[in-house]
Amino acid sequence: MNYEIMPLGADACRVVLAGRADAAAVDAVEPALSALLRETSGHVLVDLAGVPFMGSLGIRMLISVARLVARRGNRIAMTGAQPQVLEVFETMALLDLIPHAPDQDAALALLAG
């Protein structure tokens, strides 16, 4: 799995994940991704368009990021999740914790509150 973090407007960043979020992939990227996110400020938009599979460790990573962002008083949203990944999020009630928007504009609206 690859990731990229880029600025999004003045007060947010966009995290683009790509590839299967299985145990091995998450183990490989989570420490560096978490460290980078701790150095950012503002809201976080997670773009999942390139993620065909989300395993339990991938979900754990998303929850950890959500808790990190919430602790610093910012908001988090997701966009682009593929149907099978959205189904996993539904089963896990994850969308109660991290809302999902159908496109980036809607996601930005969520982040703006």
Place this chain on the structure above:
Amino acid sequence: MIERNDGTETERTMMSRAAVPDGPVDGTVVHALVVEAYNTELRRVPVGAAPLIIGRVAPAAIVLEGGAVSRRHCLIDRTGDQVRVMDLGSTNGTYVDGVRVAEPVLLADGARIQVGPHTLRYERRRRGEALAAASLASDIARARDYVNALLPPPVADGPVRVAWTFQPCATLGGDALGYHRDGDWFHAYILDVSGHGVGAAMHSVSIMNVMRQRALPGIDTRNPAAVLTALNDMFDMEKHHGMYFTMWYGVLHLPTRRLDYSAGGHHPALLHHPDTAEVRPLPGRGAGIGTMPGYAYRTATAELAPGTRLHLFSDGAVELADGIAEPWGMAQVSATLCAPGDWSEAPDRLYRRVRTLSGMRPLDDDFSVLTLQLA
């Protein structure tokens, strides 16, 4: 090299050497093959100065079962710090990282050698690291034994009969299951801790012990939502090294056959009636246990007809690694579990199917299936 042919066939992987070679001081590089063979635990075979033959029969140093393995299949040869594999004219070929071996191939650390359905991973490590790896493997084996010891025995008679298959993966995947009768009620659950390894297994053991000892003070354990809410409070992932778990928990009232159930992020259970062939998933939307403090779980209810079967299963039954030969998901799991046949064989039937689909490679996750058969 001359093959001694004593005609001995074997049904399992055999090792001819100790796990870690004696002698060299720390810092010495040791070479090993990690053998991932069907239906066996992961094994580490040192590669010493003498060439190693891999084949289907003794006296090959590594004996692997199966018709796709030739009697003398391939040879591992070490010169100094260089380890090569050469094919010995095997019928089905030897592959290194997916490429068929024609000439001897120099192995890089982590190279995967494919022999029939089996995989052997080449590892090059300093002796200290090799000893640590052997020690970890031993710890994992002990943890696996402990989890196994906590699982209740199958139930062969009574109003609810129970069969299950629990096959932990090599690194342990944190699955657990349990059930017990409580007067007119029958409780059953399955759970799956996020992550792998001894940590995940320790977490699943902690939860199992809470469930076994009914250690949920003030909680009516016949109320599934109350049980999950209490567990969610007790096992907040922030206080448990970031680990959460998914769970399906149900309580059957035997006189009325009313099933109350609740789920936290787990796959739906399947209700199956063999007479009508009706299959109905019992969905369980709810937060993974430990992920959201204060989450309000809900209890759902289903009325079960006599003779109904209930199947519970974990991620390892549904989510297979990439590269399998055909699509696999909930629909296929359901069709396999609910295929005609003896109720008690359903868990093993699904396990065999999953193993076949995975090319007999070791599974990436624990495999757990629990089947309940109502009278």
